Structure formats: C-alpha cells, structure tokens
Amino acid sequence: MGSKFKLLPWIHEVLSDIPFESVTDAFSGSGVVSYLFKSMRKQVFSNDALAFPSVLSTATIANNTTHLTENDLEELLGAKARGKSEEFIRQTFQGIFYTNEELVFLDDLWAGIRCMDAPMKQSIAIAAILRSAVKRQPRGLFTVAGDPERYKDGRRDLKLTLREHFIEQVGCYNSAVFSNGKRNTSTSGDVFDVLVGNDLVYMDPPYVPLADDNCYMKRYHFLEGLACYWQDKEIMTTSKVRKITKPFTPFAYRHTALDAFDRLFRKFADSTLVLSYSSNAYPDLGSLRKLMQRYKSSVDVFEKTHRYHFGNHEASKRNLVQEYLIIGTS
Template structure:
C-alpha cells in the first residue's frame, strides 16, 4: 500500500531507498547532513548534483518539496522514479510484460557490446527490456523500469563499473551468481517500495548545474564532483554503459577505438582547480538568496580555507561540520580505504 507523509516515520522511509554502489553516494552521511541543517527554516530543497538521489530522497522524507538535478541521465532517471514520482508503481503484470521476449528489438547492446561486459544471453535480455520499456506510456513507469534495469546491471557487474572488460574483479558477491532477470525483479520491487507521497510537488531535472533555470528554492544542496590531483572524477568513464542505456545512446558518439566502447565524458569545470573555484563562485553568487549547503571531502581542492573564503563572499554566517568518513574501493580481497573528513559547509 502506498504511504502518505502523515503515515511515515522519516527515518524508516529513508531506509527504503535502494542502496547503490554509485561513486560518491552520500547514503552513509544522510544523518549528518540532516543534523547540520534541521535547525534552519526551509520548505524546499534543490539538490544540484543529485547523483544517487539519496540526499534528495532524505529531504523528501522530511517533508520538503525537492528538486533533483544532475548532468547524467541515469541520475535524473533515479530521481524521476523515486523523488518526483509520488504515486506510480509497477505491478507484477507490468514487470512480467517488460521481461517478456519478442522479435522487435534493435539488438544494439548485443551487437555493440558483445563479449565486453555480459553474456550474449544477458545482452539479448537487456535489448529486450529496453524495447519493452520504450513501449510504456506512463513516464514514471518508464523511469521505474529503467532505474530497475540500471541497478540490476550494476549489481551484475563486478565493482559495478565499466572501466574494464571481462570479469576479472569478481569478488564473490551473491548478486553476481543471480540471473539478470532475478536482479531486475528484485530491483523493481525495491524501487516500488521507495515510492511514497510526501504531499509536495517534487521535480527531477537533467541539466548542467551551471545552466539550470528553476524557481527559488529555500535550500541549495551541492555535492559536486570532487577535484583532486590524486584521482579523476569522471563519472561517465565509470558508468558509460548504464548512462548510455538511460539516454538510449542518443546524442553520444561511441569511441569505437576504445576497448570499453565508452563515449566522451561530459565537460565539467570541476576537473581542474581553477575551474572548480570559478564554478563554486558562480554557483554561490547565483543562489546567494538561499541557504547554501555543500558536502566536500578534505582531500579535495579547493581546500577548506579556500571554500570558506569563497562562501563568505556571499554569506554572513558560515559554519562547518566535519564528519569522519571512509571511502572504499577495490575487491573484498584487496580493498583500499581512504580515510578523510567530509566537510558539511552551511552558509545562511
């Protein structure tokens, strides 16, 4: 049964959001982000770099009107399915229909990515599901089904990324032993269970953050790609296959000379220090009439002092909450951990 805002406990509902291995997800920091802002007066939130959607969903659970924006189509698909959507779910009949076989597929995945990431059987199933999703009329049903497909594919993929081919990073997870159909069914159920009505008008947006044009929101939350000389922040390089899936490879040119058949990463000012500084300055000025909240890692640049300097240009009151956090990457046999402090800047 679909729940309404006055029937839910926010913390219980937050836990209904399906977990993901999406790089940089703030799922483990949600309580800290809420604690850093709950004393402020605001009714609406714009999550400017929504990514996995976890933060936007958390604010939805606390009864705020939420707009989620991201430059990646897959992120916008997540937020359309579970944040903008207040009521639509996929019933079992629809799930069965999406999984039903047919002869009308374009065989794009099977032809383009043969032997790279999945078996021929799985590639054919992906093409079949793609086609059946395109036949759905309801935009929220489409978003739920595509979200379920993306999450199933990421669970079926060792490490959940597409920067390599083959299965050499098989870490023994149970999900890797499940069929893609089973993973899709499980993901569809999980997404369905995350849908609830917070009695607010919520929005999913797919735009570059610097070009976004929306009405006023009381609080702007920013979790941009972190710039650090020690690693790259190219989400598209890691997730090009599922990002291509979310946009049906429309408007992208696959680089046929690459082993992974990736497409060119989207341009972002956050790939250089000077670009990141300029982008922050621009965004802080643009949204200076709102409460500004920024999540940022201690191993990123601009550093803490530079961020405070830029933010203080536009806000008289600025506070910083440090949170101990560990980023992990690698396999279960060889996990590398990066112990950092996550800074939550609040300007008001």
C-alpha cells in the first residue's frame, strides 16, 4: 500500500536533473525508491519506523554482495532436524491466515534464521518469507481470517505453498543484490531520530487516512510481527486476527500533521527536500508548499496523474489522483 513502484520512472526523470551524491529515504516502506536511488549510484540511507521495511532495505539496499547460497538454504530448512524449534506462530495464528502445516513451517524457518550468524543472510531469508507471506494471502493483506485453501480461483500464488514460495523468493532476492560502489545503510526508527547531513532527503510519509482501512498496521501487522518474530510487539487481545498495537505517527492525524511536516522540513532544512504527496491527502498542496518555503528559498512542484489501487478488486475504490513531487532547494 502506498508503494511508489509505478511512479519510479517519473521520479527518476524529475530527480535526474538535481545534483546530489547522498540521499536519505526517510520513510522507505517497500524500499523501491531507495532501490531506484541505489541504481542511480547514490549513497543511500534508508529508514522506516517499522521493522519489516527495514529488513527489506537491509536485504536489498545495504546489502551489496551477500547471497543466500544453496548450502545456507539447506541449513535454514534443516534446523528442525537439528532439534531447533519455535512455537509462537502456530500457537497464536491457528486457523487465521495459513494452514497448520504452514504455520509450523514459519516457526521452523524462524528457528533456522536464529541459527544463522550473518545478519545480511538473515535479512534475505526474512525478506523472502515476508514476500512469500503476502503472495500466499488472497488479497495480500492481513485483515480477514481464513486459510488460503478456501480460495480456489486458480491463481498460481495461491496454489504454491509457503515453502515453495519461500524457495522462489530467495532466488528473487538473491538476484536483486548488486553493489553500486557505495556504503548504503538501513535503519529502523522514527524519522525525527534520523541523522541529518545527506545532500537530498526524500520524504514519503503516511497520509491522514481518509478511511480506517488506510492504516498500514491494520493491513500488514502480520508482516511486522514476522519480521522480528513478534519481539517486543504487543498483540491486541481483542483482535480476531491478532493485530499488533498501532504505533503512533503524527503524520496520520489531522491535528498533528501540519506541525509534523513543519518539524520535518526544519530538521532536514540543510538538504534538498523532496516530498512525495498526492491530491487526495491532508494537508493540501498549498499549505505544504508554504510550509516548505519557510525553510527553502526555491520550491517547485512537479505533477503527474496517477491511478491508485487500494488493494481490493472493486473498481469504485480505484482512485485517480494527482501525484506531486514538491522540491525545495537552496
């Protein structure tokens, strides 16, 4: 949700004219914009408040050289046979998103991940299981309980087991690894704790939700837990799908968003500021432009029409919006 994947060619075109060597992707999400920057041979600092985006960018952005070999994969999948085991997932999610066999697979896989001593290899394994977990869900979301066997619509992604997906996804992540000759990093934390000092800061914060189902945690709580085996995560006791408590972010509320943008622009005022925004969001373009002008003498807006899909099949939920890149320089 909110991925800029389809807008990458446009973002690339607009940013190609701006001189910069180092860049902070302050709200990295899926990591696709960081990956664009990496491909542009920039030094990339990728950050997100949640754990699962930071695993994705460790595997693909910070990682310049490490692959998961056949041997690693064998070790990983053989952990159970060596007496290593975990049980949290099968105990917590029985009958919710996957078959019992698959829940056991996830526990066993995590037991294997704990045995690996290279964090970069761990990140590839976790990234691969995150993507597998999404593909094996009928709508790629974790809002409704029900195992995937119920859906018989012939889609390959629903026919493959989690284990089959995982092996395939390890191959995909391996083939995404490349070096751009720079030391790139990935962190997980609040944007207001991110170090300053890079030439350009790309900001794609969450929007004030127009509807309740716009919330990342509601849709992706299972991925957030799976990325860290629910370490330090609080599961809501009243939730049928075992949601994690939503972390507070000032960008998601009308009464705190404006002030949050002001603090954001002030924090990174010495860098070129690039804000991704869209016409269906609050605050509006005019307010954001004014705010950025407090810290930057030149503010330009680039615009593109874009159709968003909100993660389900209803045509009515498709939305045509104007996408903006608001760029503050000097």
